[in-house]
Amino acid sequence: QSAHRAGLRSFIRYGWRWSWRVAAFATIFNMVSTGLSVYRDKTTISNFAAAGGFTGALFRMHLGLQGLAGGIVFGTAFGVPAGGLLIALHGLAGETLQEKRNRERRELYEQRLAEWQSRLSVTEVLGQTENNAQG
Numbered sequence: 693q694s695a696h697r698a699g700l701r702s703f704i705r706y707g708w709r710w711s712w713r714v715a716a717f718a719t720i721f722n723m724v725s726t727g728l729s730v731y732r733d734k735t736t737i738s739n740f741a742a743a744g745g746f747t748g749a750l751f752r753m754h755l756g757l758q759g760l761a762g763g764i765v766f767g768t769a770f771g772v773p774a775g776g777l778l779i780a781l782h783g784l785a786g787e788t789l790q791e792k793r794n795r796e797r798r799e800l801y802e803q804r805l806a807e808w809q810s811r812l813s814v815t816e817v818l819g820q821t822e823n824n825a826q827g
Contacts, residue, residue, distance in 0.1 A: 721771070737779065741771045744767035
């Protein structure tokens with residue numbers, strides 16, 4: 693019980709020092725993996741591996757070439773399972789990330805097309821009433 697209290701006290705005392713690092717790591721990882729997924733127009737484990745390697749290298753490059761290499765290995769080693777888990781969870785949900793992105797794109801296109809057609813029909817109605825008024 694005293695070890696538990698000591699751990700909790702140290703977490704409360706020093707946890708804020710790690711919180712910004714974890715937040716920055718997660719932000720950079722998600723930006724890189726999302727950017728790769730959008731650029732390549734598909735979601736694969738290699739995107740997560742590359743994002744993990746890039747982020748790990750970025751956080752360890754101040755340690756020199758060995759730190760850079762270690763960061764790449766460490767980030768890739770954690771990016772692959774994280775990506776696999778995310779892809780598996782989306783597969784279990786019934787809709788992959790790619791299918792979701794395509795569905796949202798199609799819905800947005802259909803919404804814009806409907807708005808454009810409604811504006812076009814209003815313009816046609818105005819043109820007809822103007823012709824009737826002149827005639």
